[in-house]
Amino acid sequence: MNIAIIGLGLIGGSVAKDLRERKFANHIYGVDINTENAKMALQLKIVDEIVTLEQGINNSELIIIATPVDATISILPEILDNVKAQTVTDMGSTKEQILESVKFHQKRKNFVASHPMAGTEFSGPSAALSGLFENKTTILCDVEESSEEAVSIVRKMYDVLKMNVVEMSGTSHDVHVAYVSHISHISSFALALTVMDIEEDEKNIFNLASGGFESTVRLAKSSADMWAPIFMQNSKNVLTALNNYIDKLQELKIYIKEQRISEMHNVIIKSNRIKEILNN
Amino acid sequence: MNIAIIGLGLIGGSVAKDLRERKFANHIYGVDINTENAKMALQLKIVDEIVTLEQGINNSELIIIATPVDATISILPEILDNVKAQTVTDMGSTKEQILESVKFHQKRKNFVASHPMAGTEFSGPSAALSGLFENKTTILCDVEESSEEAVSIVRKMYDVLKMNVVEMSGTSHDVHVAYVSHISHISSFALALTVMDIEEDEKNIFNLASGGFESTVRLAKSSADMWAPIFMQNSKNVLTALNNYIDKLQELKIYIKEQRISEMHNVIIKSNRIKEILNN
Secondary structure, rough: OOOEEEEOOHHHHHHHHHHHHOOOOOEEEOOOOOHHHHHHHHOOOOOOOOHHHHHHHOOOOOOEEEEOOOHHHHHHHHHHHHOOOEEEEEEOOOOOHHHHHOOOOOOOHHHEEEOOOOOOOOOOHHHHHOOOOOEEEEEEEEHHHHHHHHHHHHHHHHHHHHEEEEEEEEHHHHHHHHHHHHHHHHHHHHHHHHHHHHHOOOOOOOOOOOOOOHHHHHHHHHHHHHHHHHHHHHHHHHHHHHHHHHHHHHHHHHHHOOHHHHHHHHHHHHOOOOOHHHOO | OOOEEOOHHHHHHHHHHHHHHHOOOOOOEOOOOHHHHHHHHOOOOOOEEOHHHHHHHOOOOEEEEEOOOOHHHHHHHHHHHHHOOOOEEOOOOOOOHHHHOOOOOOOOOHEEEEEOOOOOOOOOHHOOOOOOOOOEEEEEEEHHHHHHHHHHHHHHHHOOOOOOOEEOHHHHHHHHHHHHHHHHHHHHHHHHHHHHHHHOOOHHHHHHHHHHHHHHHHHHOOOHHHHHHHHHHHHHHHHHHHHHHHHHHHHHHHHOOOOOHHHHHHHHHHHHOHHHHHHH
């Protein structure tokens, strides 16, 4: 199958590697407005050819959008304007606004909204990894709005990527990821900023940083181009999650301030339940 | 050297393993008020013998306290009451209150306050690991209050554990760890609690949890017995750090609420600087 990948970063690049190695893709057309990224993706043989968006659309059976979600919203209607029988899918971390942007498009059925839940804190084509998606979950949203054929092609692609496919509404998706992904990133960005602020007064504080600190700030290395638009698009759910999170912090703060050790002990025991949950 | 280890959990057990394997310890006396832990430490051959605190003190040249910090405060003066020429060290994550508890003790010079900055989110003697401390940093506090001989013995022990030794005041230690360790744990406990609350309404939300989420909540698996007293003892610094952290979250919240994408973009770029810092 000929495939066009729009956006040759960590996700687009990793998809390209697996689809080629596993013979799902014959020829991969790469499209990126960042000419540096495009050049590097070609050098790394992630794509066969760098082309314009128009050429990518015209020459492919499957068009994969792997751009930041603000770019997806502006580019998706344009792509659907130009497809005939091709299937289009996106890989964005938000779904409601993307779905909204093509709700009444006459080619709506050619589009399958998806979100492969995999990644690292690194970005760009040089961060692309073979096998990144293996045994992870991908979400297809509002599939009843897509043609059976388009859904079938996208499901086949995710089979090749060895992902577990889950279906849900875009609305439900956005609530879920606010809690299990977006709020983690916000907590990590804020933690990095807090500790870097204090560093101005306390030199060498990071010499003492332990593995625990590294684990909680790992996500603070994540791409601003990717994450700023995610928070804007999923603002409603992210704000609810963030308010709940701040409420929890305020609760812990009171226990510390008032030296209520037994209540602190109890909430830690409660939070320990995350062990069992994550092992499932 | 004969050594007594008071508290046979993750830290005490891991110290015992390395000190024995590397021939620093000839005989290790284990003391633990938790008889289950004591029994298991003996079964796992982490210690040679389970003894009373009194026996441990009388038969050893070096006494290592590896209990939760609230237990350390109550046990340390009692141990110093009973030592002759022995050296005593603790491994607690707080220092000011522990130092305060023996400030005017007549055997103060036998005590060296220390904090090896290593650990995992697991606890108990079965979590003990060989090599846990290797290439990590340990902090010795207020060493001018200890005898040269005691400092020399404790430094030798940390050489055997292959740790980098840093000296600072107890006050400075407590500020530093509030930022690079304690606040990370609070953010993680609060995140776990937030997501578990929403789980009651959104079934199966954890099926979608990605590696990023696991990384930020990893510390929420940590021991309540260990962490509740740490937050209580270091409350002043932890509260300052926590207030700064909540302020950062409020700032990010405003950017999201008011759709100020360029400011959000800028703070993410700023937080990305953590990459360079952690690679040093």
